[in-house]
Amino acid sequence: MSMHFDALETSPRLLMEADLHPIQGTRFQPTGFPDLGAAEYPAPHGEGRMLLVESAQSMANRLEAVCWDPGEEDWVAPLRGLPYVRVKNANGELLTTSVLEAHRLNSPYILESKDTTVLDMLKAELAGMEQGRVDIRKLAETLVRVDTNAALHGVFLAKKELAGGRLRLPRVLSGFIEAEDVQVAPSGGVKVDSVDPSGDTSKGFGNVPYARDEYVASRITAFFNLDLAQIRAFRLGEAAEQLLVAMALFKIRRFLEVGLRLRTACDLDCRALRVNRPEGFNVPTLSELEGALPGLIEAAGRQGLLNEPRITEVTYRK
Structure with a gap:
């Protein structure tokens, strides 16, 4: 099953909003911050109070959590075949993965281990950037091949052996949740x-x-921003672009369907998802994305855009 993203071809961003409400009752518990508590602030036009229900950092983690099957210790079924790094302990048991780690591919369990498989691979792939401008297209190509999710999530490879610690890729997909008139x-x-x-x-x-x-609150809204211009700037071709867009939309759809229990006292439901930009684009349903993703993953694999084998296994040794 193919995806039709023609309406996105000239748009720099895909901007979406989802209307949320408590699944039971009227109350909800927002995220809290050290020495601050709830992030409450004045409304921009001076009427009422606003509240940050979920931050961009937390949302990035939640958008990935709904893609992982903890029972199978792998991607959920529609995403299987996507490359990532799997870290084992000395006994051969799963320790962590680049999908679950706070800094994704920059995890110390991947880059600070005596097993230098991934570090050596990155040094070979990204050689020649010690001086001068960083080649973002080459960095994106490498991320898509080794850990496709990191190309959407963004990454900061802080190792000095990798272009002097200057390899940064901003988030392509971001989101947050706000409440109005709280x-x-x-x-x-x-x-x-x-x-x-x-x-x-x-x-x-x-x-x-x-x-x-x-x-x-009178209104709770989830906001999503997919940077289409950044995806096109990678210049990886149609197969990679279709895969990245479909994967981003899958994350959003699945989060709104199964990932809205943010905390014990913050269980939300989605009433509606709408597109603000560009006009005329209809977000595929979750079932449509589930049907299309396996074919998009294999199409990218046939073009040599994904690692073989897809999963890079390493052993963490201090």
Whole structure:
């Protein structure tokens, strides 16, 4: 099954919004930050308060989490065949992967190990960039071949052996969630110790009352930005471009369907997804993307755009 992305050919961005609401009740729990708590701020036009429900950094992780099958320890079925780096421990057991790591391909379990398979490969692929401008197209070509997801997620290869630590690729796909016209919904509770209510609370004993703040909002919106101009600037050809766009849309669709339980007290549902730019583009359904992706992956493989074997296995040794 092929995908038709003709409406995107001249657009620099694909901008989308999704209307969200609590799946039960009216309250929700936003993300919190150290020394800050909830990220609440004035509305830009001076009326009401806004709230950051999910940051761009967290969304990048969530868009990848819905692509991984923890039971199979592999991509979910429609994405199998995409290359990535799989890290084993000394006993041959799965330790982590470049899909799950916080810094993706720049993981210390991949680049700081005595097993230098990936580092040597990157040094060979990206040689000649120690001085002068970094060749972003070559970097993107290498990422698509070794760890396709990293070309969408973005990467910073900070190793000095790799172009002096200057290899950076910005995120192609980004997102965040905001709430409008928010108000605090205060509540609280007590951790009850029925054995010793007056015990030493510093050691976990005793009754401990606590306050809790959740929020209500007139509107919760998820925003997504796919940088089409950046994908085209990679100049990897139609097969790679179609694969990257379809994979990005799959992430968004699957996140909105199965990934909206952000926290215990923040379980959301999607009411509608709409395209703001470009006009006239209809986002394929999740089932359409699931049907198309295996063929797009194999088409990219036939053109030599993906590693063989697709999974690079390394062993982490300190």
